[in-house]
Amino acid sequence: MSSSIQHPPRSYRRRVSTYWWLGRWPYLKFILRELSSISVTWFVVQTLLQISALSRGPTQYMEFEAWLRRPIVLSLNAVSFFFIVFHAVTWFNLAPKAMAIRVGGKRVPSLLIAAPNYLAWLVASVAVAWIVLRG
């Protein structure tokens, strides 16, 4: 007696591991870029708390400043700053892929698309540094 053969044959589908993003650096880099949104949220919340403290008077603002100087908050802000820079750099480097600008029938080189982003970042950072540090 011949054995019955399934048609189409049974196939094997591998399950994607929950930790698929640990397997290769590009995947980990992608996940870190996505996670950097938490750092963005953290800085937004911190700015809102700062504005709130400012509106409540000098004493509350001094307390807020003291809180900012706590080692745990300083460490958190240092890590968050790293993630913000990581996000900006990886995102600016990806920008040329999304923007296929053609001038005179030729595609504008990637460097010319990425460079204005970095320039705008630099100008904004210098402007903010000037406002914060001049007094």
Next chain:
Amino acid sequence: MAEAITLEVTRYHPERDEEPSLQSDEVPLRKEWVVLDALNYVKDKVDGTLSFRWSCRMGICGSCGMMVNGAPKLTCATFLSDYAPGPVRIAPLDNFPVIRDLVVDISDFLIKLSRAKPWLIRKREKPLSEGEYLQTADELDTYKQFSMCINCMLCYAACPVYGLDPLFSGPAAIALAQRYNLDSRDEGSNQRLDILSHSDGIWGCTFVGECTEVCPKNVDPAGAIQQYKLTATKEWMKSFLMPWGGGE
């Protein structure tokens, strides 16, 4: 055998095995050999039951895509000596059901590809007597990169979105749709818009970008998808601001 290298090849027999296993074979390590040559050596000299797809041996047919040490590669364009001293682990393409050994079921990709309508669509075909549809070199240049796709599916194997959500249209199908959208002879971009601008289409892409990195023909599917996101957003804005019909 002067010098040898070990291949660890995934074996799976659908009527016998519950899950794939590894088979180790020694093959000669020759400078001019690609991974596909080593697989053909195993099939010819060691174990004739090993199944894998291949055809042209020159990076055109797109048949011999496999995972080589965890990365999607065309085995005809991947030198064995780059993996010395070995072992070299060869597995079927990730994210596809395995039919047997290194052969995957590509039906899902073919369905998605045909949905993207990767052919020239004309509102009205002109008669042959009027001649061909002419195109300048610059017009050709706008889509040429995307037209280099050989449907090898390495981009699907590299895409974690497709792995996690098999409904996602995937990189190559979208890149090929964009190839025809950008073609000056095509008039079918509106027909592709609904399919591409769907949650399973371009918006499913989270821009991991590995599809572009693994593409053996430098097609840049990730770029095609992000560029189409801009196009779809512009079309949506147009339909929102001019609901009486700003488009065609």
